[in-house]
Amino acid sequence: MIYELCRISATAPNFTQTAERCVQAGRENTGESQLLGAWRTEIGDLFQVILLRAYPDLNRHVDARERALTGTCEFGADNQDITVSRESFKKFPFLPEVTSANSGKYFELRTYYLKPGGLQPTIAAWENALQPAEEYTSHLIINMYALDGLPRIVHLWAFESLEQRARLREKYYGLKLWPPRGGPEQIDHATNSILLPIIPR
Secondary structure (H helix, E strand, O other), rough: OOOEEEEEOOOOOHHHHHHHHHHHHHHHHHHHHOEEEEEEEOOOOEEEEEEEEEEEOHHHHHHHHHHHHHHHOOOOOOOOOOOOEEEEEEEEEOOOOOOOOOOOEEEEEEEEOOOOOOHHHHHHHHHHHHOHHHHHOOOOOEEEEOOOOOOOOEEEEEEEEEEHHHHHHHHHOOOOOOOOOHHHHHEEEEEEEEEEOOOOO
């Protein structure tokens, strides 16, 4: 399975209409990919729609990418209305495939840009840390590594509240069960966004 994060940036006046249009387009694109979740940024870079999609294999994903580059915008807008970026990923090998990412009220999207050679130590650190911190890590939807661009991992979490997130992080940091031992040493820099799910009218 190949995962794609599609980030659509819009302007403030047209954002609600753009968000609904993007989700509808993602749902209609079932012949190529499966739409796993759709969000808008609440904290972080604002006026962004984030789509998480899954493709059954790399060939189908590459074909879809080429059509997106050479065809008209699948989200039904000209280049004055939105900007679109697409990132390709594979999940960490020990994690299950994602079938839906809609469960939760608040979502956290974290990107860790890694130092050279940092991916394998990061994967190993996460595999060792998940079970001891299960109360916290059960909120992890996916962690995946990029197939393009700078070396990086992106992980998506779901929580019922920001207070729940803060409480769990404080608890497992205090127990020294999180972050994964040996993981932070591989990080060059990081970004973070809080997302809210999009529910079209």
